[in-house]
Amino acid sequence: MTGVTACATMTNMSETITRHQTQSAAHIELTEGYAAHNYHPLRVVLAKGEGAWVTDVEGNRYLDCLAGYSALNFGHGHPRLLARAHQQIDTLTLTSRAFYNDQLGPFARDLAALTGKEMILPMNSGAEAVETAIKVSRKWGYLTKGVPESQATIVAMEGNFHGRTTTIVSFSTDPDATKDYAPFTPGFRLVPYGDIEALRSAIDDTTVAVLLEPIQGEGGVIIPPEGFLQDVRTLCNSTNTLMVADEIQSGLARTGKTFACDHEDVVPDIYVLGKALGGGLYPVSAIAADVDVLGVITPGTHGSTFGGNPLAAAIGHEVVAMLQTGEFQERAASLGAYLADGLQSMVGSGFEAVRTRGLWAGIDIDPAIATGRHVTEALLGHGVLAKEAHGQTVRLAPPLVATEEDLDVLVGAFRAVITTLA
Numbered sequence: 001m002t003g004v005t006a007c008a009t010m011t012n013m014s015e016t017i018t019r020h021q022t023q024s025a026a027h028i029e030l031t032e033g034y035a036a037h038n039y040h041p042l043r044v045v046l047a048k049g050e051g052a053w054v055t056d057v058e059g060n061r062y063l064d065c066l067a068g069y070s071a072l073n074f075g076h077g078h079p080r081l082l083a084r085a086h087q088q089i090d091t092l093t094l095t096s097r098a099f100y101n102d103q104l105g106p107f108a109r110d111l112a113a114l115t116g117k118e119m120i121l122p123m124n125s126g127a128e129a130v131e132t133a134i135k136v137s138r139k140w141g142y143l144t145k146g147v148p149e150s151q152a153t154i155v156a157m158e159g160n161f162h163g164r165t166t167t168i169v170s171f172s173t174d175p176d177a178t179k180d181y182a183p184f185t186p187g188f189r190l191v192p193y194g195d196i197e198a199l200r201s202a203i204d205d206t207t208v209a210v211l212l213e214p215i216q217g218e219g220g221v222i223i224p225p226e227g228f229l230q231d232v233r234t235l236c237n238s239t240n241t242l243m244v245a246d247e248i249q250s251g252l253a254r255t256g257k258t259f260a261c262d263h264e265d266v267v268p269d270i271y272v273l274g275k276a277l278g279g280g281l282y283p284v285s286a287i288a289a290d291v292d293v294l295g296v297i298t299p300g301t302h303g304s305t306f307g308g309n310p311l312a313a314a315i316g317h318e319v320v321a322m323l324q325t326g327e328f329q330e331r332a333a334s335l336g337a338y339l340a341d342g343l344q345s346m347v348g349s350g351f352e353a354v355r356t357r358g359l360w361a362g363i364d365i366d367p368a369i370a371t372g373r374h375v376t377e378a379l380l381g382h383g384v385l386a387k388e389a390h391g392q393t394v395r396l397a398p399p400l401v402a403t404e405e406d407l408d409v410l411v412g413a414f415r416a417v418i419t420t421l422a
Ligand SMILES: *Cc1c(COP(=O)(O)O)cnc(C)c1O
Pocket: 069, 124, 125, 126, 127, 128, 130, 161, 162, 163, 164, 213, 217, 218, 246, 247, 248, 249, 250, 274, 275
C-alpha cells in the first residue's frame, strides 16, 4: 500500500515538474514570438507576488530585489493599497478631465503638501511627467524669464535616464537609447554629472531649466559629489533658472528620506514623480511646483486622457498617506545601513565598489570575475531577482517592506555567487 502511494506521488511529482517547465518555456516562447524584443529578461516567468517575494509558474520563490525599478517600494500587493484600489475600481475609474472627479482634489492637495509645493499636474508614465516638466519649464522661460521665442535651452546631465520618448532620448548619452531614432529634439545641452563648473558654463540667458536625477539610478546608482545639489540650487537661483529634479526612481522613501534632494536639504523648483507613486499597481506620475511655475499651464495647452483619473488618484492618495508617517523612510534608512554592512564585506573580493543610499545599492562587479549580467543570472539560481544597470553594475532596490532576514538571503546569495565565480 505504502509503496504504491509513494510510487504514485513520485509519478505525480515528475509530471508536475515536467508540465510546469513546459509552461514556463511556453510563456517565454509566446512572449518572444509575439511581443517586440525591447527587453532582455532573465529566464523566469513570474505568476504571483506578495510583499518582497514573488513566485514563478513552477512554484519557486524569489526575493524581488529590483522591485519594479522602485515602483514596488511598498512591495507586491500591499494590503492598504489593494483595499483602496479594489474600493475605487468598483466605484469609478475614469472620467477624463472634461469633468471633475471626487478623488483628484484630495490627492493633489496631499501630494502638494508632501512635496511642499502649491500644485501638482498628474500624468501616467514617468516619461510623460518628464515631458510635462520640459514643457512647463519652456513655457515658464518664455512667459516669465523672457527667453526669445523658440530659443529655450535645458541643461541635462551625461549618463542620465529620464524615459523613452523621442524628445527625452534626444538628450540621452546611451547609444542603445538613441541609435536609429534620429532626428532629435533640439534645445538640450549636456554636462558631466556632478561637474558644477561645466554646468555654470552651460547656462546662459536662454536656459530655462537644469534637469537632473539627484541620484542616477539607471546610470548605476551614481551619487553626485557632496554639495553638488546645493551648488546646483545656488546656481539656479543666481541665474533665474528652474531646478528640475527627476525623483521618479530616487523619490518616495527609497533613499531613506522622502526625496533624494532632502539629503542635501535642497528643494527643487519642480519635482518629477512616478514609479512608486502608483504603488506598483497602476501607472501614476506627476510633477509638483509652485503656482508661479505651474500657473503657466492654461486649459487646453497640455493634457492626458488618463492623467488624474479617479483610480490613479485614489491609489496615489493612499501612497501619499503611507508616506506621511515617515515609517517607510525610516525602514529604508535602517535596512539600507544593514544591507550596506553586508555588501561592504565583499569589496575587494568580487566587488570593486558599492554605493548605497537608503535601501538602494549600486554594486560594481570586478570585471575579472564576471559581467553584471552574469551575476544577475547566477543570483536567479540562488532565489534572488536583480538587474544589471550598466555593464559591470548590479543595482539593488528591494521593496521597503523587506526584513533583515530577507536581506540576509540577498547577501548570502551574493556571497555564494561571488565565491563560485571567483
Ligand atoms: C523609470 C524612470 C523614468 C521613466 O519612467 P517610465 O514610467 O518608464 O516612463 C524617468 N526618470 C527616471 C529617473 C526613471 O527612473
